[in-house]
Amino acid sequence: MSTTPTNLLDNSIAATARCIESLKEIRAEIDRAAELILKTVRSGNKLLICGNGGSAAEAQHFSTELVGRYFKNRRSLPSVALSSDGSLITCIGNDYGFDAAFSRQIEGLAKPGDVVIGITSSGNSANILAALETAKKLGLESISFLGRGGGKARGMATVDLIIPGDSGRCAQEAHLFLVHHFCDLIDAAVE
Numbered sequence: 001m002s003t004t005p006t007n008l009l010d011n012s013i014a015a016t017a018r019c020i021e022s023l024k025e026i027r028a029e030i031d032r033a034a035e036l037i038l039k040t041v042r043s044g045n046k047l048l049i050c051g052n053g054g055s056a057a058e059a060q061h062f063s064t065e066l067v068g069r070y071f072k073n074r075r076s077l078p079s080v081a082l083s084s085d086g087s088l089i090t091c092i093g094n095d096y097g098f099d100a101a102f103s104r105q106i107e108g109l110a111k112p113g114d115v116v117i118g119i120t121s122s123g124n125s126a127n128i129l130a131a132l133e134t135a136k137k138l139g140l141e142s143i144s145f146l147g148r149g150g151g152k153a154r155g156m157a158t159v160d161l162i163i164p165g166d167s168g169r170c171a172q173e174a175h176l177f178l179v180h181h182f183c184d185l186i187d188a189a190v191e
């Protein structure tokens, strides 16, 4: 079959629909992550969220919906996207190496009860692995949004959300779907 824009679109729609449907296979992990996120924001502790590239955008997207708003007018909730400050990222990258881009911020910002969220479609980004390692070292719970089998990050966090399948693109789309799922639960639970 030739690759026309129509075929490509139909194939992409089918692949994304299959990927979102496959989230039912990791329902138990999604529920555990939701419980941890709700416990954290309800108790006034914060989420420290990190990712690179498209996943940095997702980290910022999630944080924006917590501190700013999602759909409901509720109180502002504490969350920081660790990719947001270009000045800080370039300082840490320049002076300590890019692998420390997020772990250094976690060392400075985290308080007991905070939760670290790492988003990586490959599971192999060194700065996310370092962030999860630092969370463990500080005694913090953590959640990984992963794809493609989970890569090196598999097993490092308190809860792994490994999107089934081998597509990085679908993993990223499913990560955004999960961000909105968690925001739906938060809006329902918090005034």
Ligand SMILES: O=C(CO)[C@@H](O)[C@H](O)[C@H](O)[C@H](O)COP(=O)(O)O
Residues within 6 Å of the ligand: 052, 053, 054, 055, 056, 119, 120, 121, 122, 123, 124, 125, 128, 168, 169, 172
């Ligand atoms: O959004 C995309 C690809 O869809 C890219 O910007 C992608 O996020 C970047 O290449 C990231 O550096 C990949 O990092 P990761 O997901 O493997 O941790």
Ligand SMILES: [Zn+2]
Residues within 6 Å of the ligand: 054, 172
């Ligand atoms: Zn992308």
